Amino acid sequence: xxxxRTLLLIPALNEQEAIAQVVGEARTILPDIDILVVDDCxxxxxxxxxxxxxxxVLRLPCHLGLGGxxxxxxxxxxxxxxxxxxxxxxxxxxxxxxxxxxxxTLRETGSEMVIGVRDKNNPGFQTGLxxxxxxxxxxxxxxxxxxxxxxDPTSGFVAVNRRALEVFSxxxxxxxxxxxxxxxxxxxxxxxxxxxxxxxxxQAGRSSITALKSIYYVIHVLxxxxxxxxxFDGRVKRV
Numbered sequence: 001x002x003x004x005r006t007l008l009l010i011p012a013l014n015e016q017e018a019i020a021q022v023v024g025e026a027r028t029i030l031p032d033i034d035i036l037v038v039d040d041c042x043x044x045x046x047x048x049x050x051x052x053x054x055x056x057v058l059r060l061p062c063h064l065g066l067g068g069x070x071x072x073x074x075x076x077x078x079x080x081x082x083x084x085x086x087x088x089x090x091x092x093x094x095x096x097x098x099x100x101x102x103x104x105t106l107r108e109t110g111s112e113m114v115i116g117v118r119d120k121n122n123p124g125f126q127t128g129l130x131x132x133x134x135x136x137x138x139x140x141x142x143x144x145x146x147x148x149x150x151x152d153p154t155s156g157f158v159a160v161n162r163r164a165l166e167v168f169s170x171x172x173x174x175x176x177x178x179x180x181x182x183x184x185x186x187x188x189x190x191x192x193x194x195x196x197x198x199x200x201x202x203q204a205g206r207s208s209i210t211a212l213k214s215i216y217y218v219i220h221v222l223x224x225x226x227x228x229x230x231x232f233d234g235r236v237k238r239v
Contacts, residue, residue, distance in 0.1 A: 004083060004084065004103075005081060005082045005083040005084070006033055006034070006082065006083065006084045006085070006086065006103065007033070007034050007035075007036055007073075007077045007080075007082045007084070007085045007086070008026055008030070008033050008034065008035045008036070008085075008086050008087075008088065008096075008099070009036055009038065009070070009073040009074070009077065009085050009086065009087045009088075010022060010023070010035065010036065010037045010038070010050075010055070010087070010088055010089070010090045011037075011038050011040060011066060011069040011070050011073065011087070011089075011090060012037050012038065012039055012040065012042065012046050012050070012069075012090030013039075013040040013041075013042055013046070013063075013066075013069070013090075014042045014043060014044050014046060015042070015046050015090040015091055015204075016042070016044040016045040016046045016049050017203070017204030018090060018091050018092045018202065018203040018204040019037065019046050019049050019050045019053070019090050020049045020050065020052065020053040021053075021092060021203055022088070022090055022091075022092050022203070023035055023037065023050055023053035023054060023055045024053050024054070025092075025096050026088070026096040026099075027053070027054050029096045029097055029099070030096060030099060030100075033099075034056070034082075035054065035055040035056065036055065036056050036057070036058060036073055036076070036077070037050035037055045037056070037057045037058070037090065038057075038058045038060065038069050038070070038072055038073040039057055039058065039059045039060065040060050040063055040064060040065070040066070040068075040069040041059075041060050041061070041062055041063040041064075046090075047059050058072060058073065058076060060072060064174065065174050066177060067172055067173045067174040067177035068172075068174050070087060070168075070172065070177060071168065071169065071172035071174075073085070073087075074160075074165055074168045074169045074172065075169040075170075077165060077169075078162070078165045078166055078169040079169075082162070082165070083161065083162050084103060084106060084159060084160065084161055084162070084165075085159070085160050085165055086099050086102060086103065086158070086159045087156060087157070087158045087159075087160075088156070088157055089156050089157070089202075091202035091203060091204070092200060092202055092203030092204075093199055093200050093201070093202050094116065094156075094157045094197070094199070094200070095197065095198060095200060098116055098157070098195070098197045098198075099159075101195050101197075102114045102116055102157070102158075102159040102195050103159055105159075105193050105195050106159050106160075106161055106193075109191070109193050110191070111161075111190075111191040111192055111193045112160060112161055112163050112164035112185060112188075112190035112191055112192065113158060113159065113160045113161075113164050113181075113185060113190065113191075113192040113193075114158070114159045114160075114192065114193045114194070114195055115150075115151075115152070115155050115157065115158055115192060115193070115194050115195070116155060116157030116158070116159075116194075116195050116197040117151040117152040117155050117157075117194045117195070117196060117197065118151065118152055118155075118196070118197065118198075118199050119196035119197055119198055120151075120196070121196075122196075122198050134154065135152055135153065135154055138153045138154070138179055139151075139153060142179065142182060142183075145183060145186060146182060146183075146186050147186075150182065150194070151194050151196075152194075153178060153179045153182055154178050154179065155178060156178060157197060158178075158181075163190065164185070164190060167184065167188060167190075168181070168184075171184070172184075
């Protein structure tokens with residue numbers, strides 16, 4: 001029974017070595033939460049191992065990328081009537097023990113989204129140099145757009161309420177969505193808060209973000225931010 005109608009959403013692609021531990025740990029810490037793994041057309045046993053660990057699994061018929069994977073989960077959660085959704089990565093970098101703090105902040109502040117960001121005083125596992133430089137770059141880009149600083153615009157540890165869920169179920173960036181999502185929130189005059197969290201090393205496997213993909217990431221996200229800044233309620237502003 002889940003009286004708060006909260007869903008734990010875990011997008012996953014080829015995470016067979018980590019997904020069972022991620023689901024099991026979340027189930028131990030939050031025994032009443034509903035868990036959905038959205039399998040983005042994995043070529044391994046990710047879906048089977050997630051089911052065996054006690055999660056419900058939505059298998060996509062084709063590879064949609066991270067944004068499409070997350071939106072599929074949001075759309076299903078909205079249709080099923082969930083009030084809040086917490087998203088964590090399928091590689092184990094996010095500690096489920098921090099989820100109650102994100103949910104409490106979501107309720108107490110009335111914000112539409114709460115982001116789990118790296119704690120400056122207890123950061124845990126450090127990302128590579130390229131990603132750290134990217135974070136600094138996008139923080140500078142987003143500061144004037146959002147009208148406030150953001151600590152880690154690339155974090156995938158996110159809790160959203162039903163108002164944000166309704167928007168994201170209809171429109172959501174298809175690739176590398178975290179940064180563009182903040183711009184979408186700003187356009188809607190939605191609010192977000194940050195909760196410091198200790199990040200962990202991925203439990204298994206390797207990141208799919210290579211140096212070459214990092215360059216593509218920067219260009220792609222910049223274009224997405226530019227388009228979203230120009231848009232307002234689905235129409236492009238005249239400039």
